[in-house]
Amino acid sequence: MKTSRPVAGTLAVAGYIIMIVPILFVVATAFSAGSTLKFPPDGLSLRWFGEALSYDPFLESLVTSLQLAVASTAIALLLGVPATIAIHRGRLPGKNIVESLFLSPLIVPELVVGLALFQQLVITYNLENASVLLIGHTALLLPYAVRVTGASLANADPSLEEAARGLGASPLRTFVTVTLPILRPGLFSAALLGFVTSFNNVPLSLLLQSRDARTLPVTMLDYVQQSYDPMVAATSTLILGATVVIAIIAERTLGFAKIFGGINR
Amino acid sequence: MRSRTTSLLVLPGLALLVLGFLIPSLAMLFSPPGTETGEIFVRLGEMITDPYELRIIGRTVAIGLVVVVVSITLGFPIAYLLARSQSRWAGVLLALAIFPLLLSNVVRTFGWLVILGSNGVIGQLLTGLGVLEEAPQLLYTELAIVLGLTQLFLPLAIISCYSAVSQVDAGLDDAARGLGASRTRTFWDVVVPLSLPGLVVAATLVFAGSVTAYTTPYLLGGSSQRMLSTQLFSYSSVTIDWAGASATAMIMTFLVFLVSGLSSLAARRGATS
Amino acid sequence: MTAAAEFVEVSQKFGDFTAVDAIDLSIPQGKLTTLLGPSGCGKTTSLRMLAGYSAPTAGRILIDGVDSTKLPPEKRGLGMVFQSYALFPHMTVADNVGYGLKLRGITGPARRARITESLEMVGLAHLAASRPRKLSGGQQQRVALARAIAIRPKLLLLDEPLSNLDARLRVQMRSEIRRIQSETGLTVVLVTHDQDEALEMSDEMVLMRAGKIMQQGAPSNVFGSPTNRFVAEFLGYENFITMTDGSLHTVRPEHLEVAPAGRPVIDGGLSLPGTVTDVAYRGVDVLVTVQSTDPSGLNVTLVSDLRADTAPPVTVGDRVTVSAHQTRLVPIAA
Numbered sequence: 091m092k093t094s095r096p097v098a099g100t101l102a103v104a105g106y107i108i109m110i111v112p113i114l115f116v117v118a119t120a121f122s123a124g125s126t127l128k129f130p131p132d133g134l135s136l137r138w139f140g141e142a143l144s145y146d147p148f149l150e151s152l153v154t155s156l157q158l159a160v161a162s163t164a165i166a167l168l169l170g171v172p173a174t175i176a177i178h179r180g181r182l183p184g185k186n187i188v189e190s191l192f193l194s195p196l197i198v199p200e201l202v203v204g205l206a207l208f209q210q211l212v213i214t215y216n217l218e219n220a221s222v223l224l225i226g227h228t229a230l231l232l233p234y235a236v237r238v239t240g241a242s243l244a245n246a247d248p249s250l251e252e253a254a255r256g257l258g259a260s261p262l263r264t265f266v267t268v269t270l271p272i273l274r275p276g277l278f279s280a281a282l283l284g285f286v287t288s289f290n291n292v293p294l295s296l297l298l299q300s301r302d303a304r305t306l307p308v309t310m311l312d313y314v315q316q317s318y319d320p321m322v323a324a325t326s327t328l329i330l331g332a333t334v335v336i337a338i339i340a341e342r343t344l345g346f347a348k349i350f351g352g353i354n355r
Numbered sequence: 356m357r358s359r360t361t362s363l364l365v366l367p368g369l370a371l372l373v374l375g376f377l378i379p380s381l382a383m384l385f386s387p388p389g390t391e392t393g394e395i396f397v398r399l400g401e402m403i404t405d406p407y408e409l410r411i412i413g414r415t416v417a418i419g420l421v422v423v424v425v426s427i428t429l430g431f432p433i434a435y436l437l438a439r440s441q442s443r444w445a446g447v448l449l450a451l452a453i454f455p456l457l458l459s460n461v462v463r464t465f466g467w468l469v470i471l472g473s474n475g476v477i478g479q480l481l482t483g484l485g486v487l488e489e490a491p492q493l494l495y496t497e498l499a500i501v502l503g504l505t506q507l508f509l510p511l512a513i514i515s516c517y518s519a520v521s522q523v524d525a526g527l528d529d530a531a532r533g534l535g536a537s538r539t540r541t542f543w544d545v546v547v548p549l550s551l552p553g554l555v556v557a558a559t560l561v562f563a564g565s566v567t568a569y570t571t572p573y574l575l576g577g578s579s580q581r582m583l584s585t586q587l588f589s590y591s592s593v594t595i596d597w598a599g600a601s602a603t604a605m606i607m608t609f610l611v612f613l614v615s616g617l618s619s620l621a622a623r624r625g626a627t628s
Numbered sequence: 629m630t631a632a633a634e635f636v637e638v639s640q641k642f643g644d645f646t647a648v649d650a651i652d653l654s655i656p657q658g659k660l661t662t663l664l665g666p667s668g669c670g671k672t673t674s675l676r677m678l679a680g681y682s683a684p685t686a687g688r689i690l691i692d693g694v695d696s697t698k699l700p701p702e703k704r705g706l707g708m709v710f711q712s713y714a715l716f717p718h719m720t721v722a723d724n725v726g727y728g729l730k731l732r733g734i735t736g737p738a739r740r741a742r743i744t745e746s747l748e749m750v751g752l753a754h755l756a757a758s759r760p761r762k763l764s765g766g767q768q769q770r771v772a773l774a775r776a777i778a779i780r781p782k783l784l785l786l787d788e789p790l791s792n793l794d795a796r797l798r799v800q801m802r803s804e805i806r807r808i809q810s811e812t813g814l815t816v817v818l819v820t821h822d823q824d825e826a827l828e829m830s831d832e833m834v835l836m837r838a839g840k841i842m843q844q845g846a847p848s849n850v851f852g853s854p855t856n857r858f859v860a861e862f863l864g865y866e867n868f869i870t871m872t873d874g875s876l877h878t879v880r881p882e883h884l885e886v887a888p889a890g891r892p893v894i895d896g897g898l899s900l901p902g903t904v905t906d907v908a909y910r911g912v913d914v915l916v917t918v919q920s921t922d923p924s925g926l927n928v929t930l931v932s933d934l935r936a937d938t939a940p941p942v943t944v945g946d947r948v949t950v951s952a953h954q955t956r957l958v959p960i961a962a
Contacts, residue, residue, distance in 0.1 A: 095538060098432035105429030105513075106448075108506050109455055112466025115476065119469050128474035169371055172364035180361035188365060195376055199567035199611055201584050202604040203376060205591050206383035209601070211375075213388045225375040232368060290459040292570045293584075297591060307461045307570075314465070314574065323469070326462040333458045337450075340457075346450050529681055530714035532701040534728030534779060540702075544727075548718045 113330065120323040127318050138324035148325060151309040155289055158305060162227035163284035167277065169228070170235025175269070177236070178243045179251070192236040195229050203230070204297030212298065219300035226294045231284040238283065242276030243269075275344055282340055286333075384605055387597035398598040399605060408586075412606060415583045418497060419565040419610075422504045426561045427554060429505070430512030431520075435546060437513075438520040439528070452513045455506075460570040464503050467575055471499050495577040503571035508564045512557040519553020520546060552625055559618040563611045583607045630693060632657045632783055632815040633678060638687030640673050640839075647673040649839035650687065655783070655832075660809050660816040662826040665836035666862070671819045672787060674836070678817065679785055680704050692782060702731075707776030711788040713768045715760035721747070721771050722756040728779035746778040747771075749808060766797045773805070777812060784809075786818040790825060802829050823863055827851060835859050854878065856961045865958070866931045869898065870924040876962045881933035883956040886916050887940055889947040899951045902930065904942050914939050918950050 115129060120139070124132030142148055170192070176182055177189050195203060207226045211217045250272070254264040295305040306329075310322050340346060387395060402408040433452060437445045455463060470476045471493040478490030493499060523546055531541040547554075572582040581589075583603055590600035635653040639646065648670040655661050663671035676682045678689060680701035688697045696704060707728075715724050726743045729735075734742065747753040750770035760768055769789060776784055789805070790798045806829055809816050820826055826833050827847045835842045835850065835858075843850055843859045854860035857868065857876070865878040877898075885893045889901065902920030916932045916939070930950050942948055 095436065097539075098436055098542075101429050101432040102436050105433050105509055106451070108429065108502065109452065109509050112470060112506060113455070113458070113463060114466075115469040116462060116466045126474060127469060127472060129469050129476045129479065169368035173368035176362050176365035180364065181359060182362045182365060188369070191372060191377075192368065195372075197611065197615065198376075198380060199563075199584075199604075199607050201567055201569055201587055202383075202608055203380060205587060205600055205604050206379040207375070208591065209383045209388055209597060210379035214382075225371070229372060229376040232372060236368075286457050290461075292460060293567075296569065296588065307459055310461050310465075311570065311573065314468070318472075322465060326459075326465050329459055329462050334454075337454050337457055341450065346453050524712065524714065526710050526712050526714040527716060529701070530708070530710060530716070530775075531727070532681070533679060533704075533706065533708040534775070535702045535705070535731040536727075537700075537702055540731070545716060 116323050116326045117330065119320050120327040122320045122323070125319050127320055127323070131320070138320045139328070142321050142324040142328065145321065147304075147309050147313070148306065151304050151306040154303065155305040155307070158223060158227055158295075159285045159288040162224055162231055162288045163281055165224070165228045166231035166235045166284055167239075167281060170232050170280070171239055171273065171277070173232075174236050174240045174243055175265075178240060179248060189236070189240075193233045196233045200230065200291070200293035201297070204294040207294070208297045218303075219298055220303040223295065223298045223303050226298055227288045227291065230291065230294060231288060234283045234287065235280045238280040239273050239276035242273050246272040279344055282336065286336065383601055384608070387601040390598045390601075395598050395601050395605070398602040402599075402602050402606070411581050411583060411586050414497065414580065415566050415607075416610065418500055418504065418582065419562045421501050422508060422565040423558045423561045425501065425505045426509050426512040427516070427557060430509050430557065431516045431547075431550075431554065434513050434516035434520050435542070438517055439525060449517065452510055454510075456510045460507060460568075461574075463506060464571050464574050467499060467503050467506075468494065471502075471575070494575060495579050497576070497580055499575040500572050500580060500582070503575045504565045504568060507568065507571060508561040511560045511564065515553050515557035515560060516550065519550040519556075522553075523549040552622055555618050555621050555625075559614055562614050566610050567607055583610075630657060631655055631690075632692065633817075634690040634693075635674070635678075636688040636690065638674070638677060638684045638689060640670070640677060640682065641685045646839050648677070648684070651836075651839070651841050653834060653841060653844075655815060655817055657815055658813050659831035660806070660818065660829055661832040661834060662818045662820055662830040663834050663836060664820055664823060664826040664862075665842075666821060668838075669836040670839040671821075671836050675785055675787055675817060675819045678783070679706055679708050705779070705781055706783045706785055707779055707781030708785045709769075709772045709776050709787065709789050711791060713760075713772040713792075715768055715771055715775070717759070717761055719760075720756065721752065721758050721760065721763070724760065724771060725756075725775045725778050728775065732779065742778055746774040749777065749811070750774045750804075765792055765794075766801070769793060769801065770804075773808065777808065777814065781814070784814045784816045786816065788819055788821070790820070790822075798825075805829065835862065837862075853958055854960055860958070860960055867928070869900075869922045869928060869957075870926055872923045874924065875959055877957040877959050879952045879956050879958070881915070881931045882913075883952050884930060884932040885951050886918065886932045886934060886942060886948050887951070888942065889949055891949065893949075894951040894953055897952050897954045898957060899949060900930070901947070901949055904944050904946045904948055905929075907942065907944060909936065912936060916942060916948075918948060920950060 119127060119129060119131055121134050121136065122131030123135035123137060173192060177185055182188060203226060207222050211222045211225070212219060251264050251268050254268045259267065290307060292307050292311070295308045299308050310325060314322055385395065386392065437449050468475070472478070473490050473494070477493060481487045482490055527545050528541050531545045536544060567584060569584040569588065572580065572585050576582060576585065583606060587600055587603040587607065590596045590603060631654040633655040635651050637650045637652060638648060639650050640648040651674065663674060665671050673682065677684050680699055684697060688695055690696065691704060716727065719727065722743050725746050726739050729739045729742055743756065744753055747756055750773050752767060752770050752774065755763065755767065760771060763771065786805070790801050793801060802825060818829065830847050832844065833847050833850050834844045837858050843855050850859065851863055854863060854865060860878045864880065866881050867879045867884060869877050869879065871877060887893045900920045900922060902918040904916060905919050906917035908915040912935070914934050914936045916934060918930045918932065920928055920930050922928045932950060
C-alpha cells in the first residue's frame with residue numbers, strides 16, 4: 091500500500107502472506123507428478139486430480155457432506171425462519187431470552203456440542219450417528235438462520251404487513267407476497283452461510299462420525315494422517331475452486347460485506 | 356401478524372434446540388454416561404492439579420493469547436489501511452481478506468504442511484542454501500500452531516476491526532493532523548482509542564476460536580503439542596474416558612465464557628464512561 | 629503588505645474532473661477572506677489544499693512566502709474548523725482544545741492557561757470538563773473554534789462553519805467570528821456558499837465557479853460592480869439587458885421601477901415597454917415580473933422589486949413601462 095505508512099504497510103503485507111500463501115502452496119503441490127508432499131514438486135501433472143476423483147472414500151464422503159449440508163441448511167431455515175418471524179412479529183413472552191437461546195450454539199465450542207451429542211444421543215440413547223449428525227449440524231446453523239434473516243426483518247417496517255392486511259390480504263397471502271420478498275436477501279445469505287458452514291465443519295462431524303456417516307473434511311484429515319501424498323492437495327484445490335465459485339456468486343448477488351455482516355457481531 | 360398464533364411459530368425450532376443441543380450439553384457437562392454423580396468434579400479437580408493436564412491448559416491459553424496479539428497486530432493495520440484507502444483496490448483486498456472464511460479449515464491448514472513439513476519449502480530452502488545441515492523441526496511445534504491459527508482467525512479480526520475503524524470519522528484524522536499530529540501520532544491518539552470496542556470484539560472472537568479449534572492443532576501440533584481440543588478428542592474417541600472428556604469440555608467452555616464475559620463487561624464500562 | 633498565503637497556478641484534478649483549474653489567489657495578512665460559490669465550484673478543495681489535506685496536481689502553494697506545496701498538514705501550523713466540527717469524542721472539551729498544545733510540547737500550567745484563554749474567547753470556559761457529545765451544535769462549533777485558535781495558527785481556516793447551525797445562531801456566530809478575528813488579528817479564510825454570510829463577514833471576497841475564480845475584491849466592490857454574468861446572478865442581479873451596441877448591462881430588481889404605460893418615472897435612463905406577467909406580494913415588498921423587449925430587440929423577462937406601500941397598483945396583463953437610472957446599469961462581460 092502507500093509508502094507513507096511503512097510500519098502499517100509491512101504488517102499488512104505480512105498478514106496477507108499468512109492468510110493467502112499457504113493456500114497457494116496447496117494449489118502448487120496439487121499439480122505435482124511425484125508421490126510425496128514436497129516443494130518444489132517433482133514435475134507437473136494432473137495425476138493427483140485423477141486419483142482424488144477416483145478415490146472412493148473421498149467420493150462417498152463428498153456425497154455425505156453435500157447431503158448433510160443441504161439437509162441441515164433446509165431444516166435450519168424451515169425451523170429458523172418461522173422462529174424469526176415469531177421473535178420479531180409475534181407477541182412472545184421473554185423475546186430476548188428466546189432469541190439468545192437461538193443464538194447460543196454460537197457461543198458453546200463446537201467440539202463440546204459434538205461431544206455432548208455423541209455422549210448423550212449416540213451412546214446413551216442409541217440414536218443413529220447419521221441422524222445425530224443432522225441434528226447437530228441443524229442446531230449449529232440455527233443461529234445463522236435466525237440472525238441473518240432477523241436482520242432483514244428488523245430493517246423492514248412492520249407497517250408494510252399491516253398495510254397488506256388492511257388492503258384485504260389474508261395472513262398467509264401477506265406472508266407470501268410481503269414478508270417473504272423482504273426476507274429473500276436474508277434467506278439467501280443464511281442458506282449460503284449455512285451450506286458452507288455445514289460443509290466445512292470438522293468438530294461435530296469428527297465426533298459424530300461412523301462408517302456410513304463420515305464427511306469429506308473428516309475423511310481428508312484421516313487420510314493426511316496415514317499417507318503423505320499430494321492427493322489431499324488436489325482435493326483441496328477442487329474445494330478451493332468450488333468455494334471461489336460460491337464466493338463470486340455471493341459477491342455478485344449480495345455483496346460479500348453484507349453476507350459477513352451477519353456472522354460477526 | 357402480531358398474534359398469539361404467530362408466537363407459536365417459535366416452537367419447532369425451540370424443540371430442536373432444547374432436545375438436540377441444550378439438554379445434551381448440560382447432561383454431558385454434569386453426568387457423562389457410566390459415571391457416578393459428582394465424579395466429573397473429582398476429575399476436574401484432578402485435572403487442574405495434574406502437571407501434564409495443566410501444561411495442556413496453559414499451552415492452550417498461551418497459544419490463544421499469542422494468536423490474539425498476532426492477529427490484532429496484523430489485522431488492525433490491514434483494517435485501518437483498507438478503511439482509510441480511497442483506492443479501488445481496497446475493495447478487492449477486503450474481499451481477499453474475507454474470502455478465506457468461506458474456505459474449509461482443512462484446506463487452509465493443509466498448506467502449512469507443505470511449507471513447514473520436513474520436505475517443505477522452508478526446510479528445502481534452508482538446507483539448499485547451506486544455512487542448515489538438516490531441515491529444522493517446524494511442524495508439530497507451538498510456532499506451527501500459532502501460524503495456522505493466525506491464518507484461520509485473521510479474517511475475523513480484520514472484519515471486526517474494519518467495521519470499527521470505518522465508524523471513526525476520517526474527519527477526526529484530518530483534525531488531529533491539522534493540530535500538528537503526525538500520521539503515526541494520529542493513529543495512536545485518535546484511531547486506536549476510538550476503535551477499541553471493535554478491537555475487544557476481535558480479540559474475543561480470535562481467542563474463543565483459538566482455544567476451541569481442532570483441525571489446526573491436530574494437523575500442525577500432532578500428539579506432541581496437545582491442546583484442550585485434541586485432548587478432548589483423545590478422551591472421547593481413543594481412551595473413551597467420558598469423565599475426562601466432559602471435564603476437558605468444561606474447562607474449554609469456561610475459558611470461552613470467561614473471555615466473552617470479560618469483553619462484554621469491558622464493552623459496558625466503555626459505553627458508560 | 630505580504631500575503632499570508634498564495635496560490636500560484638494551482639490545479640486539482642480527480643480523474644477526468646478538474647475541481648480547481650489553475651487558480652492564482654492571494655490571501656491578505658490579518659484579513660478575513662471568504663471563498664464563495666455554489667457547491668462543486670472548488671472552494672472546499674482549495675481550502676483543503678491550503679490546509680495540506682490534498683496535494684495539488686499542479687502549481688504551488690506559499691504560506692508566509694514559503695513554498696509549502698509538499699508540506700503535510702501537521703507541519704503547516706494552520707488552524708482548521710471543519711464543517712462537522714470533528715471534535716474528538718473520547719476527549720473532554722479541555723483536552724480537545726489542549727491537544728494541539730500537547731503536540732507542541734506545551735504542558736502543565738502554560739497549557740491550562742492557554743486552554744482557558746481560548747475557551748473564554750468563545751465563552752465556554754465553564755464547559756471545559758464536558759464531553760463534546762453532550763454539547764449543542766453551537767457549543768461544539770465554538771469548541772472547534774477554540775481548538776483551532778489555541779495553537780496560535782498562522783491562518784485560521786473555516787470550512788462552511790455555520791452551515792449546520794440554525795438560522796438565528798448562524799447570524800449570531802457571524803459577528804462572533806468577526807470579533808475573534810479582530811481581537812486576535814488572525815488571517816482567516818472562510819468557505820461558504822451563503823452570499824449574505826460572505827458579504828457581512830469578509831474583508832475580501834473570492835467568487836468561484838467550476839474551479840475558476842470569477843471575481844475577487846472587497847464585498848462592496850464586488851456587490852456594486854460585478855464584472856460578469858455569473859457573479860451578477862449569484863449576487864442577486866436578475867435583469868440582463870443587451871444595448872443597441874451589443875453591450876450587456878445588469879440591474880438589480882430593487883433598482884427597476886414599474887409604471888403604467890406611457891409614464892416613465894425615471895428620466896434619462898433605461899426605459900422599456902412591457903406586459904406584467906406576475907405579481908407576487910411579499911409583505912414588505914412586491915415582485916413584479918414583466919415581459920419586455922430590450923434595446924437590441926431580444927425578448928427579456930424583467931423582475932422589479934418594489935416597496936409594497938409605494939408600488940403602483942398593477943395587475944397581470946397591464947401594459948407598463950419599466951425604467952432605471954443610468955447609474956444603476958452595471959456593464960458586465962457577456
